[in-house]
Amino acid sequence: MAAYECLAHPNGKINWKIIKDMAMKKLQIGNTDLHVAPINLGGNVFGWTLDEKESFKILDAFVERGYNFLDTADMYSYWVKNDEGGQSETIIGKWMKERGNRENIVLATKVGGETGIHPVDTSKKHILKSVDKSLERLKTDYIDLYYTHFDDEETPVVDTLEAYDELVKAGKVRYIAASNLSPQRLEESLKSSEEHELPRYQALQPHYNLLERENYETKYAPLAEKYGLSVFPYWSLASGFLTGKYRSEKDLGKSVRGESVRKYLNPKGFKTLRALDEVSQKHNTSQATVSLAWLLAQPNLGAPVASATKKSHLETLFAASDIQLTNEDLQLLNDASTY
Numbered sequence: 001m002a003a004y005e006c007l008a009h010p011n012g013k014i015n016w017k018i019i020k021d022m023a024m025k026k027l028q029i030g031n032t033d034l035h036v037a038p039i040n041l042g043g044n045v046f047g048w049t050l051d052e053k054e055s056f057k058i059l060d061a062f063v064e065r066g067y068n069f070l071d072t073a074d075m076y077s078y079w080v081k082n083d084e085g086g087q088s089e090t091i092i093g094k095w096m097k098e099r100g101n102r103e104n105i106v107l108a109t110k111v112g113g114e115t116g117i118h119p120v121d122t123s124k125k126h127i128l129k130s131v132d133k134s135l136e137r138l139k140t141d142y143i144d145l146y147y148t149h150f151d152d153e154e155t156p157v158v159d160t161l162e163a164y165d166e167l168v169k170a171g172k173v174r175y176i177a178a179s180n181l182s183p184q185r186l187e188e189s190l191k192s193s194e195e196h197e198l199p200r201y202q203a204l205q206p207h208y209n210l211l212e213r214e215n216y217e218t219k220y221a222p223l224a225e226k227y228g229l230s231v232f233p234y235w236s237l238a239s240g241f242l243t244g245k246y247r248s249e250k251d252l253g254k255s256v257r258g259e260s261v262r263k264y265l266n267p268k269g270f271k272t273l274r275a276l277d278e279v280s281q282k283h284n285t286s287q288a289t290v291s292l293a294w295l296l297a298q299p300n301l302g303a304p305v306a307s308a309t310k311k312s313h314l315e316t317l318f319a320a321s322d323i324q325l326t327n328e329d330l331q332l333l334n335d336a337s338t339y
Helices: 016-022 052-064 087-099 124-138 157-169 183-196 214-227 238-243 249-254 258-264 267-283 287-296 311-322 327-336
Strands: 040-042 069-071 106-111 143-150 173-180 201-204
Touching: 040 052, 052 087, 052 311, 087 106, 087 124, 106 124, 124 143, 124 157, 143 157, 143 201, 157 173, 157 183, 183 201, 183 214, 201 214, 238 258, 238 267, 238 287, 249 258, 267 287, 267 327, 287 311, 287 327
Parallel strands: 040 069, 069 106, 106 143, 143 173, 173 201
Antiparallel strands: none
């Protein structure tokens, strides 16, 4: 269903909530003409914990509320069958074709990550080969934002950028971005783009959330500020720990990803949860919404990447851009999660 078809209730009354959501302020990505709503829907669950039918439901609900930014990767979800991946891209591609909405979507995917077929690879040969596979699965002839997902740290950064230059000139990629690069390789890439007049990374997707602050804030935030990178953090909810549903070891069995949050069952994690409880109660919202609102309040932060397996999860994400955390709220959360 297209968003404009949802503007009225069956009784004929205007749905002002949906109109408000559709009119939300869009964020500019770096120095590009791409503008996105403040939540980036993660596609890692498509073809993994969600089948095609359920994935379509989540995607429909996401865009019906005026959101337009989708994130996936060519490697998602290779771990299901230990193959080359592509399940998530395939589902998104089928959905966009059936809905006829490609031009309304800002589509980000990634290249270079390890799969069951190949190791981490950012060589020119691999990128040029992989992009065509992604385009075929996505049923589109262009990618809006193409990420270097992981860095093999052996390929000269100029070679990687030259591959992107070919893709941009061919119209297959509009802009590029970086994810898991070291600070040194990231800055080397940005300088090389200027020196050799090659495409420049416009965005950064780091691991960053209330419980994972030090690495980003000390090493990457200065680069984002210096080079004007839009920041779209992944694992925004610390694999679900910041939703508040994991309070003890017995809670780890609540989901297939539960074991990954065991490392947060410590004094810092519990202190952060107590702070989230206090702030969420104050604003009559959820801990997850507050966690995302905290991210949105940070400098250079664009749209946090977050996945959803139920429509109720989406409502939690949508609420984040409506919450206005006070300086007192931010201080409480910062103090609880300090490093």
